[in-house]
Amino acid sequence: MNHLEVAPSAGRAVRSVISITLVCFAVSMIDGFDTLMLSFVAPLLAKSLQIDHASLGRVFGAGFVGTVLGSLIIGPLADRFGRRKMLVLALVVTGGFTLACAFASSAGTLAALRFLGGLGMGGAIPPIAAITAESASSERRSSLVILMFIGFPLGAVVGGAITAALMMKFGWPLVFLMGGSCALAAIIPVLLIIPAATPAEATIKPALQDNNGLAGSLLARFVGNLFAEGRLAATFALWFGVLASMILSGFLVSFMPTILNLNGVAPDRAALGAVVINVGAIVGALLISLIVRRGAPFVAVAVSFVAGAVMVFTLGRVIGAGNAAFGLLFVVGACIVGGQLTFPAIASCLFPTGVRAAGVGWTLAIGRTGSIIGPVVGGILLGQNWSLGHLFLAAALLALFAALGITLANLWRPRGDGTLRHKPFAKFMMTGREVSNGKH
Structure with missing residues (x-):
C-alpha cells in the first residue's frame, strides 16, 4: 500500500x-x-x-x-x-x-x-x-x-x-x-x-540576517557572504582556474579561423574552426555530465583540462595539417570549452543555497572577463609575430593553470559537515564570528 x-x-x-x-x-x-x-x-x-x-x-x-x-x-x-x-x-x-x-x-x-x-x-x-x-x-x-x-x-x-x-x-x-x-x-x-x-x-533570508559579523557592511550584504564558512581559499582557487581557462578559450574561439588561414587553410574552411570547437564543447560537456551523474565535477574537469593542455600543445604543431588540425580542434573544444560548461555546476556545488546565485554570478563574471582578455592578449601576441610553438605552449600552460585552480578548489572546499579539507587554512578561512566563538 x-x-x-x-x-x-x-x-x-x-x-x-x-x-x-x-x-x-x-x-x-x-x-x-x-x-x-x-x-x-x-x-x-x-x-x-x-x-x-x-x-x-x-x-x-x-x-x-x-x-x-x-x-x-x-x-x-x-x-x-x-x-x-x-x-x-x-x-x-x-x-x-x-x-x-x-x-x-x-x-x-x-x-x-x-x-x-x-x-x-x-x-x-x-x-x-x-x-x-x-x-x-x-x-x-x-x-x-x-x-x-x-x-x-x-x-x-x-x-x-x-x-x-x-x-x-x-x-x-x-x-x-x-x-x-x-x-x-x-x-x-x-x-x-x-x-x-x-x-x-x-532558509536564505534568516541565514543572511543571522550573520551579524560578515554581513555588517553594505558590501558584504551585496556580495552575499560568498566567503563565509571556510569558502575563501576555495573560491579564489576556483576563480583563478575559471579566469585562466576563459582567457584560453577566448583566444582560441576568436583567432582560430585567422590562425588556420595564415597556415594555408582556405578562408571558408578556416571559418569552421570556431564551429568545430563549439560542437566539441557540447559533446565534451555531455560526456562529463555522464561521468559525474552522482558526484561533483571537480576531478573530472581538472583531468579534462590537463588532457586539453596536451591537445592544445599538439595542435600548435599540426595547425597546417588540414583534417588532422580539425580533429584536434574538436578534442580541444571537448576538453577545454566542454570543461568550462561545468562552471555553473561547480559553483553550485561550492556555494550553499543562501549564496548560490551570487556565487554562480560572480564566477561567470570572472569567466566573462577572461573571455575579453583572451582575444586582446592574443591579438597583441600575434601582432608581435610570436611563433606558433611559443603561442600554443603559453595556451597549454593556461589549461594547466585552470586544472590547478579547479584541483585546489576541490581540495580546499568545505566538506558537507562544514569542516575544511585543508587544515592549515582552517583558521585563515573562518569568519570573524567563528573565530570569536572559539570554533577551530
Whole structure:
C-alpha cells in the first residue's frame, strides 16, 4: 500500500524536475543566442550603418561589459529577493533592449542598447543555475546543471544557423527582433512552471540576517557572504582556474579561423574552426555530465583540462595539417570549452543555497572577463609575430593553470559537515564570528 501511495508522488516530483530543467535549458539557449547574435550580424550591420571596425569593437565591448555587470549584480539580488523574480527581470531587460537594437541607427546607440541588454543576458544564468540545482537531488545536481548550461552554446549554434538562413533575405533587424521576442516569450513558461520560491529559498533570508559579523557592511550584504564558512581559499582557487581557462578559450574561439588561414587553410574552411570547437564543447560537456551523474565535477574537469593542455600543445604543431588540425580542434573544444560548461555546476556545488546565485554570478563574471582578455592578449601576441610553438605552449600552460585552480578548489572546499579539507587554512578561512566563538 505504501508503495502505491509513494510512487505517484515520486513520479510527479521527477516530472517537476524535468519540466523546470527544460525551461531553464530553453532560457539558457535564448541567452546564448542573444549574447552572441552580434557576431552573426556584424558584417551586414557594419555595412548597413557604415560602422568602422573600431566602432564595431566598442559595440562588442559594451555588450561584454554589460554581461559581466549583470552577472555580478543580479546573482546576489536573486539570493536576496528570489530566483524567479530576478530571472523575469533579466528576461524583460534582455528582451526589451534587444528588440530596441533592431531600430538603432548609429554605433553609439547600438553600444548603449547592447550594454543595457547585456545586464539582462549576464543576469539570467545565475538564477537558472540556482533553480536547476535546487530542484534536483544532491546526487543529480551537478549533471543537471551541466546539461542545462549546454543550452548556451547550443543556442549560439542553432541561432547562427537560423541567422544565416534568414538574415540575407530579411535583413539584420530581424535577428534582433527574433532574439528579443524569444526572451520575452520565455517569461510565460518561467511563470507557469518555475515555482515562486523553492523550499531551499525559505532558509536564505534568516541565514543572511543571522550573520551579524560578515554581513555588517553594505558590501558584504551585496556580495552575499560568498566567503563565509571556510569558502575563501576555495573560491579564489576556483576563480583563478575559471579566469585562466576563459582567457584560453577566448583566444582560441576568436583567432582560430585567422590562425588556420595564415597556415594555408582556405578562408571558408578556416571559418569552421570556431564551429568545430563549439560542437566539441557540447559533446565534451555531455560526456562529463555522464561521468559525474552522482558526484561533483571537480576531478573530472581538472583531468579534462590537463588532457586539453596536451591537445592544445599538439595542435600548435599540426595547425597546417588540414583534417588532422580539425580533429584536434574538436578534442580541444571537448576538453577545454566542454570543461568550462561545468562552471555553473561547480559553483553550485561550492556555494550553499543562501549564496548560490551570487556565487554562480560572480564566477561567470570572472569567466566573462577572461573571455575579453583572451582575444586582446592574443591579438597583441600575434601582432608581435610570436611563433606558433611559443603561442600554443603559453595556451597549454593556461589549461594547466585552470586544472590547478579547479584541483585546489576541490581540495580546499568545505566538506558537507562544514569542516575544511585543508587544515592549515582552517583558521585563515573562518569568519570573524567563528573565530570569536572559539570554533577551530
